[in-house]
Amino acid sequence: xxxxxxxxxxxxxxxxxxxxxxxxxxxxxxxxxxxxxxxxxxxxxxxxxxxxxxxxxxxxxxxxxxxxxxxxxxxxxxxxxxxxxxxxxxxxxxxxxxxxxxxxxxxxxxxxxxxxxxxxxxxxxxxxxxxxxxxxxxxxxxxxxxxxxxxxxxxxxxxxxxxxxxxxxxxxxxxxxxxxxxxxxxxxxxxxxxxxxxxxxxxxxxxxxxxxxxxxxxxxxxxxxxxxxxxxxxxxxxxxxxxxxxxxxxxxxxxxxxxxxxxxxxxxxxxxxxxxxxxxxxxxxxxxxxxxxxxxxxxxxxxxxxxxxxxxxxxxxxxxxxxxxxxxxxxxxxxxxxxxxxxxxxxxxxxxxxxxxxxxxxxxxxxxxxxxxxxxxxxxxxxxxxxxxxxxxxxxxxxxxxxxxxxxxxxxxxxxxxxxxxxxxxxxxxxxxxxxxxxxxxxxxxxxxxxxxxxxxxxxxxxxxxxxxxxxxxxxxxxxxxxxxxxxxxxxxxxxxxxxxxxxxxxxxxxxxxxxxxxxxxxxxxxxxxxxxxxxxxxxxxxxxxxxxxxxxxxxxxxxxxxxxxxxxxxxxxxxxxxxxxxxxxxxxxxxxxxxxxxxxxxxxxxxxxxxxxxxxxxxxxxxxxxxxxxxxxxxxxxxxxxxxxxxxxxxxxxxxxxxxxxxxxxxxxxxxxxxxxxxxxxxxxxxxxxxxxxxxxxxxxxxx
Numbered sequence: 001x002x003x004x005x006x007x008x009x010x011x012x013x014x015x016x017x018x019x020x021x022x023x024x025x026x027x028x029x030x031x032x033x034x035x036x037x038x039x040x041x042x043x044x045x046x047x048x049x050x051x052x053x054x055x056x057x058x059x060x061x062x063x064x065x066x067x068x069x070x071x072x073x074x075x076x077x078x079x080x081x082x083x084x085x086x087x088x089x090x091x092x093x094x095x096x097x098x099x100x101x102x103x104x105x106x107x108x109x110x111x112x113x114x115x116x117x118x119x120x121x122x123x124x125x126x127x128x129x130x131x132x133x134x135x136x137x138x139x140x141x142x143x144x145x146x147x148x149x150x151x152x153x154x155x156x157x158x159x160x161x162x163x164x165x166x167x168x169x170x171x172x173x174x175x176x177x178x179x180x181x182x183x184x185x186x187x188x189x190x191x192x193x194x195x196x197x198x199x200x201x202x203x204x205x206x207x208x209x210x211x212x213x214x215x216x217x218x219x220x221x222x223x224x225x226x227x228x229x230x231x232x233x234x235x236x237x238x239x240x241x242x243x244x245x246x247x248x249x250x251x252x253x254x255x256x257x258x259x260x261x262x263x264x265x266x267x268x269x270x271x272x273x274x275x276x277x278x279x280x281x282x283x284x285x286x287x288x289x290x291x292x293x294x295x296x297x298x299x300x301x302x303x304x305x306x307x308x309x310x311x312x313x314x315x316x317x318x319x320x321x322x323x324x325x326x327x328x329x330x331x332x333x334x335x336x337x338x339x340x341x342x343x344x345x346x347x348x349x350x351x352x353x354x355x356x357x358x359x360x361x362x363x364x365x366x367x368x369x370x371x372x373x374x375x376x377x378x379x380x381x382x383x384x385x386x387x388x389x390x391x392x393x394x395x396x397x398x399x400x401x402x403x404x405x406x407x408x409x410x411x412x413x414x415x416x417x418x419x420x421x422x423x424x425x426x427x428x429x430x431x432x433x434x435x436x437x438x439x440x441x442x443x444x445x446x447x448x449x450x451x452x453x454x455x456x457x458x459x460x461x462x463x464x465x466x467x468x469x470x471x472x473x474x475x476x477x478x479x480x481x482x483x484x485x486x487x488x489x490x491x492x493x494x495x496x497x498x499x500x501x502x503x504x505x506x507x508x509x510x511x512x513x514x515x516x517x518x519x520x521x522x523x524x525x526x527x528x529x530x531x532x533x534x535x536x537x538x539x540x541x542x543x544x545x546x547x548x549x550x551x552x553x554x555x556x557x558x559x560x561x562x563x564x565x566x567x568x569x570x571x572x573x574x575x576x577x578x579x580x581x582x583x584x585x586x587x588x589x590x591x592x593x594x595x596x597x598x599x600x601x602x603x604x605x606x607x608x609x610x611x612x613x614x615x616x617x618x619x620x621x622x623x624x625x626x627x628x629x630x631x632x633x634x635x636x637x638x639x640x641x642x643x644x645x646x647x648x649x650x651x652x653x654x655x656x657x658x659x660x661x662x663x664x665x666x667x668x669x670x671x672x673x674x675x676x677x678x679x680x681x682x683x684x685x686x687x688x689x690x691x692x693x694x695x696x697x698x699x700x701x702x703x704x705x
Contacts, residue, residue, distance in 0.1 A: 003167055003275040004319070005309040007195065007226065008033035008041040011244035011258045013234035013265040015348060016050035023048070023069045025266050026086070030079045032268040039308045040083040041268070042197045044232040044242075045175050046098060048073075048088040051201035052238040057128035063091050064143070071145040074103040081105065083165075083306065085172065087199050092140055092158055095130040100172045100199060102163065107151045110302045111140060111158040115184060118176040122203060122240060122659060122670050125176075134184075135160055137300045157302060160184070162193050164301040168275050168308040170195035171299075175202060178215055189223030189282075190291040191299045194275050195308075200231045204243035204337050206330050206549065206660050209260065213247070213325050221252025224281025226273055233262070235344035239544075239659050239669055241337050248273075251281050253322035260328060261336035263343060263381045263389050271320035275309065330549060331556030334366075334660070338541035339374035341658050345514070345539060346374075346414070347392040352504040352511030353414030356518065357496050357534040358438060358445070360419065360430025363542060365437060365569045366550045367518040368417060369557050370541050372441040375411040376561070378402070398509050408442025416503050416513060418446040420492045420534075422454065429572070436565045444507070446499065453491040458484075489533030496534055514538040517655040522547045522600035524654060525607075525665045526640075527647020528593050536655055543657015544664040546604075547574075547597035594639055603640050604663035608671060614641050614683040618690075630694050634687055638680075645677035 010029040014022045026043055033041040045051055048066045056062055066088040073079055073086065083104050090099045090111055097113035113132035117125035137159030147154055162171040171188045173196050178185070185196045196219075202212065220227045226248065233244035246258035248271040256269040290296070328336065346354065354371055358364045381389040382402050393402040396414045405413075419426075419434040431447065438445035461483075462468045469483055470476030476484070500513040517540030519529050524543065529535045542550060551570060558566040574590065574597075590596050595603075606612045606620055614637060621633045628636075651667035652675050665671045 002315075003309040004272060004313045004317075005040075005168065005275065006036060006038045006270055006272050006313075007228055007248060008036060008038035008268055008270045009228045009230045009246040009248055009256070009258075010041060010043050010266070010268045011231050011233045011246040012044055012047055012267075013344070014044065014047050014050045014232055014236055015234075016053050016237040017056065018050065019048070019065055019069050022050060023072055026073055027076055027078060028266045029268050030073075030076075030082065030084060032266070033270065034078070034082050036268070036270045037310065037313075038082060038270055039306075039310065040085070040170065040195075040197075042085045042199060042228045042230040044087060044230050045199045045201040046087040046089065047199075047232065048086060050236050051232055051242070052236045052240065054124070054238070055128075057089065057096070063089055063096070067143045067145050070101055070103075071149060074108070075106050075149050083109075083304070083308075085197050085199065089129070090140075090158070092138070096128065097132060098125060098129045098174065099158075100174060100197075102172070104304065104306055106149055107153055108142060108146060108156045109163060109304060110156055110161050112161060112172040112174075113158065114174040114177070115160065116177045116180045118179075132159065135295075135298060137161055157300070159300070161300045161302050162188060162191065163304050165304045166307045168195065169193045169301070170197060170308075172196075173198045175200040178219070183219065185219050185227070186223055187296060188299070189225055190287065190293070190296045192282075192291070193225065194278050195226045195228065198227065198229045200229060201242060202231050203240035203659065204260075204333070205662060206333055206545075209243070209245060210325075210327060212245070213254070216247060216249055217252050217254070220249045224251055224278050226250045226275070226278070231258075233258075233267070233340075234265075235341045235348075237348075239656050239666070241341040241658060241660075243337065248320070250277070250320075254325050255320040255322065257323065257326055260326070261333075261340050261377075263340060263377055264386065265388055272313070272317065274319055277319075329556065331553045334542075334545060334549060334553040335370070335373045335557060335560075336377070337660065338370045338545075338658050339377055342371065342516075342539070342541050343374050343378065346396070349514065350511070351514045352509060353396060353416065353513050354516050355416045355418065355496060355500045355503065355513040356516045357492055358417040358419055358434040359518075360427075360433040360569075361572070361574055362547075362550060362554060362569045363520050363523075364518040365433075365566070366542055366545075366554055367516050367540075368415075368437060368441060368443065369554065369561065369563070369566070371415050371443075371516070372407065372411055372561065372563075373557075375415070375442075376407040379405065379407045379410055406442075411442040412444055415441075416444040416446065416499070418448065418496065418499055420448060420450045420495055422488060423449060423451055425488070429568075433565065433568055433572070437563075437569075440563050440565050444503070450488065450491050450495060453495065454487050457487050457491065461487075486530050486533065489530040492534040493532060493536050496537075516541060517657070518542055519655070519657075520545055520547050520550055521657075521661050521664050522597050522604065523593075524651065524657075525604045525663070526593055526595060526600055526643055527650050529650065531650050531653060536653070538655070540655040540657035543655065543666065544660035546601045546661055548601055549661075594643075595636070599636065600640075601663075603637070604665070607644075608663035608665075614638075614680055615686055618687050630691055634691060637687075638684060641680050641683075645679060648673065648677060649675040651675065 086101045100112040102109040119126040140158035171193045229247040232242035245260045248256040255271040417438045469480035472481040515537040517537030519535035
């Protein structure tokens with residue numbers, strides 16, 4: 001005997017508050033699932049209004065509008081004869097809940113609120129929602145828009161419930177609940193549930209996917225059963241990229257996996273499974289004893305008059321076979337994730353394209369290559385017949401047929417780069433690198449000098465103060481040196497925005513260009529940037545990427561994108577080129593900072609990911625940097641915390657950067673810390689005391705010898 005059924009999960013590129021678009025994408029996914037013969041379809045977390053609404057969740061309209069869309073979906077003639085698992089917010093007895101609505105043929109089967117809310121890192125769910133208590137189930141009065149449907153349904157059950165169909169059982173688990181130590185799926189498995197439905201709003205982070213898949217693999221390998229995972233994909237309006245990767249697993253084996261990086265708005269994955277195969281994983285007597293615990297059997301079950309399994313499936317049709325999960329290299333993740341994110345931002349903002357101040361250094365180089373990667377993805381998707389991408393690309397190309405464009409030609413229409421040099425500060429090497437890179441990727445490039453702007457500002461300031469500042473190489477003080485560098489960097493920001501507004505018009509087009517920033521996560525952490533310089537932009541695709549990973553990305557892109565020019569960026573010494581070049585002096589970023597980029601990555605992870613303060617970092621690095629003396633370690637930590645304190649204010653105005661790294665210092669969403677600090681005098685004295693003990697011990701040991 002077999003119980004074969006086709007299950008469908010989805011990944012949708014939803015957009016916050018885009019009710020019409022979100023509805024249409026959900027309905028399209030349901031149509032595709034039905035066409036594949038699926039009996040149930042899973043959609044992403046809060047897919048009706050979009051996930052990242054932030055404080056919009058506090059508005060009453062969101063709940064009413066979401067129910068309007070839910071009613072439209074479950075009553076749609078194309079959405080019948082299939083169990084639909086939808087995500088929306090609900091209100092019940094004066095509380096708001098992040099919930100799942102399960103429906104069949106225009107009837108709400110039940111509402112399953114989220115039990116464990118994600119409230120760390122980038123997420124603030126407990127600011128908006130209440131966690132539902134385990135085991136609680138109530139009656140819930142449905143809104144008028146549901147009551148007025150042909151079923152005239154007035155009430156449904158709300159709470160931690162499971163569903164018992166005529167030939168199988170299923171239950172919901174939402175996103176964070178998978179990551180908690182006491183995950184509901186273990187409880188449901190012991191209760192005999194055969195299919196777990198996990199809807200998620202999980203964002204992309206470099207090297208994170210394997211953790212997610214390992215959690216699901218372990219869940220199904222230990223408990224048996226089918227696990228379905230759905231996720232949002234794309235930029236929904238904030239600093240996160242949701243990376244799809246919808247999954248269907250059975251008994252620890254991956255049967256289906258959606259793409260992680262794609263420009264498709266709707267992607268549905270299906271798998272043919274035999275529910276009878278689950279039995280072999282549940283014959284353990286110890287499992288049977290745990291399954292008889294009273295708490296397990298208290299799980300309320302909603303009876304569903306529907307068969308999950310189909311009798312018309314050819315008995316010789318092969319079940320879905322196990323596949324190896326697809327993991328991208330971190331370098332590929334940088335090439336693809338930010339490219340997808342900036343495509344969503346560009347098409348939905350209705351801007352005319354992007355502009356990057358291209359300095360000839362590796363950061364702006366990486367940003368430009370990511371834009372080129374986006375263009376490659378767009379052209380490839382058009383060749384595959386994606387009508388949505390085609391329509392957006394046609395608008396951006398000024399009406400030209402994108403089918404006739406190469407990635408480089410499309411790049412030329414939507415992407416401008418500008419080298420804003422200074423005669424005494426800019427080397428011919430950096431100028432040439434910028435020009436050659438722009439040519440290689442097809443960008444519209446402008447090569448100019450900003451000496452007149454800077455000299456004008458210099459003259460105005462000198463006249464006001466009756467004082468002429470000088471660079472340090474010309475005998476000036478540190479304050480003068482810094483001010484003169486900032487004259488240049490802030491002038492570049494003004495010029496970048498002026499060009500961004502006017503380049504399309506000058507080329508016979510309309511609209512304006514969005515300015516892309518190119519400050520990496522390590523420089524932000526150290527504060528090695530000028531407030532309101534050309535790091536100030538509209539969005540920053542590399543704002544959450546370390547310098548180390550950017551170098552690896554460029555090394556990967558050189559052969560994979562056939563860009564031989566990139567090797568010259570890798571071998572170049574990082575420099576801001578804000579000070580005059582002399583025979584004996586060329587500005588160096590790492591020398592200026594007092595840190596290598598690798599050191600900043602380590603310090604950043606200790607501070608954020610490992611949650612260590614100044615003393616904790618010192619104690620950890622005594623071991624990790626054992627080749628250095630304790631005092632050398634202290635001086636490095638002390639210097640880092642000094643610069644962190646005096647530059648933290650810059651993070652309050654940082655360009656919104658795509659989140660990709662766990663130690664990003666983004667003050668606006670992720671790293672919520674003060675921006676006015678004392679100078680850590682107590683911590684320094686404490687470490688000095690520790691150093692004194694260590695140094696006296698070493699001296700005593702030497703005397704003994």
